[in-house]
Amino acid sequence: MDRTGFHATLQRRFAEVTPHVAACGMRLTAVGDDGVEAHLPFREDWLGDVERGLIHPGIVTVLVDSACGAAVLARIADIERVATLDLRMDYLRAAVRDLDIHCHAECHRLTPGIAFVRATAWQQHRESPVAVAHAAFVRAGRRAAAAIL
C-alpha cells in the first residue's frame, strides 16, 4: 500500500479499530504527511465544571493522545504498534460547552525506535488553542499490529 492509500485507510478505520475512540464519537477529518486532524463532537458528558460550563481537561487529553498516536502511524505510513511513553498537556484556556474540539497532531521526528509528536487542540479558532501537547512514543514493531488494519 502506498502512503496515500495507507493514510486513507487509517482515516477510515481509526474509530472502527479503537473502541474508546468510537465510544466518544471521535473521528479523523484529515490524514497526510503533515499530520492528522481529529474531531470530537461536544457532549454533556464531557463537562468538568457544570457551573461555568467548562469541558473537563481529561477528555481533551483523550482526544490529543488519540490524535498523536494516529500522527505517528501517518508518519510511518505502515502497520505498526506504537505505545505512548509520555504525554505533556498545557491547558492554555478552558474548553467551553456546546463547542466541538479539534486537534492537529504532527510527528516531527521519527527514529527507528522512537517517535516525537506535538499537538494543538482548539475549539473555534486554531490560533486560540485550548491545549498544546508534546508526546513521545516507542515503536513496538509490526507483529502486534497486524490484526489492526
Place this chain on the structure above:
Amino acid sequence: MNDALGPRLAAARRRAREHGDFDGFVELVPYARFLGLRVEQSAEGLRMRLPFRAELVGNPALPAIHGGVTAAFMENAALLHLLLQLDQTRIPKSIDFAIDYLRSARTLDCHAACEITRVGGRVAHAQIRCWQDDPARPIALARAHFLLATAE
C-alpha cells in the same frame, strides 16, 4: 444543572467525610461519571478506581485500555482528591498535566492514589500513581498543577 456549585460541593464533601459516601462527589463532575470512576476509602487513604469495561479499550489487539483514558482517570483522581481535601467552592482549573506510561493497561480495573505535594496561595501540585492488580507495579505516574478557585 447550573445552580451554584459551592453549596453542593460542601454538602458532598460533608457526606464523604462523615459517612464515607463519595457517590455525590462523582455525580458533580459529569466526565468522572462518564468514565465510571469510583472513590473509595482504604486503610492507606483515598483511592480512586476505574472499573474495567470494553468501551475503555484503545487497542483491541493487545488488548489494552486507551492511554488517554488512563490519563483522564488519573487527572480526575487528582481533581476529586483536591476537592475532597481542600475546601474549594469551585472546580479548580487544570494548568498542566504530564504522564509517564510504564506498562500497558490491561483489561482490568485501574486504581489510583494521589498525593497533594504542595498547596500554595494560587497553585496546587499533585502526584498521581496508577496500578492494576499489583500496587508495586504501577502502570503510569503523573503530575498535575491546578489553579485554585480562591486564586482566580
